[in-house]
Amino acid sequence: MNKQVKSRQRVADHGEVFTAEREVKAMCDLVLPETQRIDSRFLEPACGDGNFLAEVLSRKLAVVRKKYRRSTIDYEMNSLLAVSSLYGVDILADNVAACRERLYKLWAKQYKSVCKNECSDDMHRSIRFILERNIVCGNALTLCCVDENCNDTDEPIVFSEWAFITGANIQRSDYTFAELLSQDEAQLSISGDEGTFLQKYICHYRRLGENG
Numbered sequence: 728m729n730k731q732v733k734s735r736q737r738v739a740d741h742g743e744v745f746t747a748e749r750e751v752k753a754m755c756d757l758v759l760p761e762t763q764r765i766d767s768r769f770l771e772p773a774c775g776d777g778n779f780l781a782e783v784l785s786r787k788l789a790v791v792r793k794k795y796r797r798s799t800i801d802y803e804m805n806s807l808l809a810v811s812s813l814y815g816v817d818i819l820a821d822n823v824a825a826c827r828e829r830l831y832k833l834w835a836k837q838y839k840s841v842c843k844n845e846c847s848d849d850m851h852r853s854i855r856f857i858l859e860r861n862i863v864c865g866n867a868l869t870l871c872c873v874d875e876n877c878n879d880t881d882e883p884i885v886f887s888e889w890a891f892i893t894g895a896n897i898q899r900s901d902y903t904f905a906e907l908l909s910q911d912e913a914q915l916s917i918s919g920d921e922g923t924f925l926q927k928y929i930c931h932y933r934r935l936g937e938n939g
Contacts, residue, residue, distance in 0.1 A: 751778050755786070762786040765809050772867035774815030777826035780862075784813060784830055788837045799845045802838075804891065807932055810834055810854055811889035815862040816904075818877050827858040849933040856936035860887040860899075870905045885925065897932045901925040 761767040762783050771779050787809035795801040810830065817823050834854055839846055865872040865884040872882040884904035892898045902925060930937065 748778070748782075751782050755779070755782050763790050765790060765805055766812055768812045768814065770814040770816075772816050774817045774822070774826050774862065776822050777815065777829045777862075780813050780815055780826065781829055781833055784809060784833055787812070788834065792837065792841055796841050799842045800895070802841050803847070803850055804895065804932060806834060806838060807850075807853060807857070807897075808889070808891070811857050811861065813861060814886055816865050816867040816884060817862075818864070818866055818873055820864050820875065823862055823864040827855075827862045830862070831855055831858055847933060853933055853935040857887075857889065865904075867904075870903070870908065891932070892929065895931050895933075896929055897935070899926075899928045899935070901927075 755762050761769075763786055765787055769780065769783050771777075774780055788806060791802060791805045791809055795805050813830065815823075815826055817826065831854060835851065838850070863872065863884055863886075866877075866879055867884075869879050870884050871879040872884055874880055885901050886904060886907065888900045888902065890898050890900075
């Protein structure tokens with residue numbers, strides 16, 4: 728995304744102005760070690776079409792490629808972990824869809840480059856499912872999902888924590904955004920040690936989404 732403004736109307740209605748690539752890179756450089764840690768979690772409360780999240784994912788995937796390119800399974804698990812560590816909220820549905828697709832394509836290009844003929848369709852589906860859970864259409868100020876007119880609904884924003892537990896099994900734990908923010912910690916944390924989970928699921932990392 729090179730343009731910082733899509734339209735004057737969107738700026739007037741939603742204050743939408745995208746951060747330029749140079750500033751995105753400079754800001755990510757301020758927390759360079761975290762952008763290179765595969766499981767370090769990032770939340771962008773006004774993610775737009777993903778300028779910050781795409782930059783962070785690119786850096787994480789570069790690390791995954793360097794460390795795990797010789798093993799398809801190790802690469803899959805760690806690239807999935809990198810994707811699952813990124814969270815975004817935007818009030819505009821087209822931005823949410825664009826962000827999900829942008830992150831997916833970034834991952835898919837790297838996956839094909841590394842794993843070639845060993846690429847799995849199930850893996851693609853798992854990544855798309857994670858992005859559907861992690862990049863949500865909502866209002867980060869009210870912590871609620873929004874309707875097609877960008878008005879708040881009664882549905883709370885829910886995020887999922889993803890963690891490998893035994894071998895190739897991954898656990899998904901769902902929390903409301905409000906529950907996460909209600910903690911007394913100085914900075915936002917999405918972790919199994921805080922909050923009360925809504926639901927918990929466990930399955931093979933290539934089978935995400937089959938149980939809801």
